[in-house]
Amino acid sequence: MDIFEEIRKRIEQKEFSKAKELIEKIEDEVERYNSLGIIHYYEGKINEALEFFKKALDTNPVHDDVLFNYSKVLFEKEEYFESWRYLTRINSKTWEVYDMLGDTQLKQNNPAMALHYYKKAMELSNIPEMKEKYQILRDQFKKDIKLAIFCLPGLDNFIKDIAQILSNIYDVKLVVTTDGRQIKEAYDWADIVWLEWANEMAVEITNKLPKDEKKIICRLHRYEAFTPFVQKINWNNIDKLILVADHMKEVLEKYQSNIYKLIEDRIEVVPNGLDLNRFQFRVRRPGFNIAVVAHINHRKEPAMWLQVIGMLKKVDEKYTLHIAGDFQDPTYAHYFYYFIKNAGLEKNVKLYGWVDDVNAFLEDKNYLLSTSIHEGHPYNIAEAMARGIKPIIHNYAGAKTQWPEKLVYNFIFEIPNLLSEEYNSLSYRTYIEDSWAMERQILNISQLLKNKGG
Incomplete structure (x- = not known):
């Protein structure tokens, strides 16, 4: 013994x-x-x-x-x-962990999230009592309300988990299509309509389908605020506009001022939420592996990545830039392959293409570099911080309100100092837990739907 x-x-x-x-x-x-x-x-x-x-x-x-x-x-x-x-x-995580996670959410009046965890516990345990607990609580909190979520194909990454979790308490249809017949059928069926993205689909639905007694919610992420779509949406039919960050209100006010004045009192800010259970936390130390996780396009300022690693190579040749991202513009691909070789960065830059498993990609990384010129609410930074990785964030409009100011830089010559300053994995994880967890997002959305859905 x-x-x-x-x-x-x-x-x-x-x-x-x-x-x-x-x-x-x-x-x-x-x-x-x-x-x-x-x-x-x-x-x-x-x-x-x-x-x-x-x-x-x-x-x-x-x-x-x-x-x-x-x-x-x-x-x-x-x-x-x-x-x-x-x-x-x-x-x-065992079934007991998911069961207790459910209990924490039930105590915080977040039944959709509680049921999400109880269901996981039930599936892992195969214990009759756990199944009974899930079914009793599901019957208790299930609402006789039909929620249809509309999204164009290829743009549903941010809504899939939300739809699945909300389906614990609502009848949910996630409609990812351009088929007019399917859209109309789901629209006619719904009590609450969710328009994911303020784009051409929102334009079509708000202008061509009758509002009747439906509650209609539109979520604007980022790029839409700079497009003509905002002017074409029939805002008289929109009950609530969800923005993913406070600074997006400023963008709307500046670039779509007439619309902002019209809908200002109908705006709700619901930041994106991260499923922290998908990102394994561990304590890390300063090192030489710098990650970039992003589509490679002009908004991400990818040329700056190469300038940063070129500068850091002079500090220590062990610094390596690991880029997980796909080229969305062949011009950047042409530039990268040329410049990396011509500038002698072959040993310091590694291109991985698009990476599905970001959690695994980040396993051996020490830093996350973000050089974007504009963001709505970027997941790449939150995912790195959830893993205990220190982010180095360019000062885009809104960066200093979304992230700890000591992690934000103006000019690349500031980066070596940021790398050498305090490294505190627990504080990075804690910041995401406090501010950007999926639980908070689901609770905010549930309250909004409850207020608008009866």
Whole structure:
């Protein structure tokens, strides 16, 4: 019998003093603190247990067992958001983890997200009680409201997860098509209409189909604000316009001023949300691997990437730029292949093409470089921070309100200093948990739909 089994038996027999004596023999500091936390928990000393779990996490912030134990105690102390935070950091999630994630969301009045997690727990556990729990709560929160989400083909990446999660409490149809018959059928069926992107589809639907008693919501991401589509949409039929960032209001006001004045009181800002469970957190250190995750087009200022790595190569030849992205303009492809070779950057620039698994791509990276001249709410930065990676962000309009100002630069000569300054993986992850989690996005959308949908 190993020492942990012996400690477990002593705890079961409530021989806590003998269990503590055994713990003194544990050499690993994290396991020792974790075991002390467990003993104090079963002694009913919740605050002391919490302190021991915290000490263990101070040593190893990604120890799955400690994270679960810490989350459990936080939940019992009714600190539901903090409990959720540490549960998302568990890398190997069991059904028990998803069940508790569901509990944290139910306690925070976010039933769509709670059911999303309970369903995962049910599928992983195959336990009748878990299935019963999911079905009872689904019946309790299910609304007799039909939600149709319309999106043009190829533009549904940002709405798929939202549609799936909302389907736990609404009847949802995600309509990704240009077929007029399918669009009309789904539109006639719906109580609430969601227009994903303020583009040509929004123009067609708002001008050609009757509003009747439907609640119509339109979500504008970024590029649409600079196009004529905004002027052509029939805003009299739109109940709410969702923007993904506060600074997009300024863009609308500047470039579509007449429309902004018309709809200003109908605008809701709902930032994009990241599924933190998809991005494994770990503590990182400064290094030489710099990631870029982006489509390669003019808005991303890709020529600046090569200028940055050229500058950093003079600081240390070990700096390497890893580019995950597809060329959307053959001119950039021609330039990149020429310049990389001609400037002697073959060893310092690696082109991967488009990468589906960003989480895996980021595994060995130390930094994320963003040189965009404009963004709505960029996922690439949030995904890197969720993994504990330090981002280096060019000062696009809105950058300093979306991200910690100390991570934003104006000129590339500032970058070496940014790289050498404090590196704090926990703060990057915490920032995303606090600000840009999918849970918050779903809660905001659910409240908006509830207000507009009865």
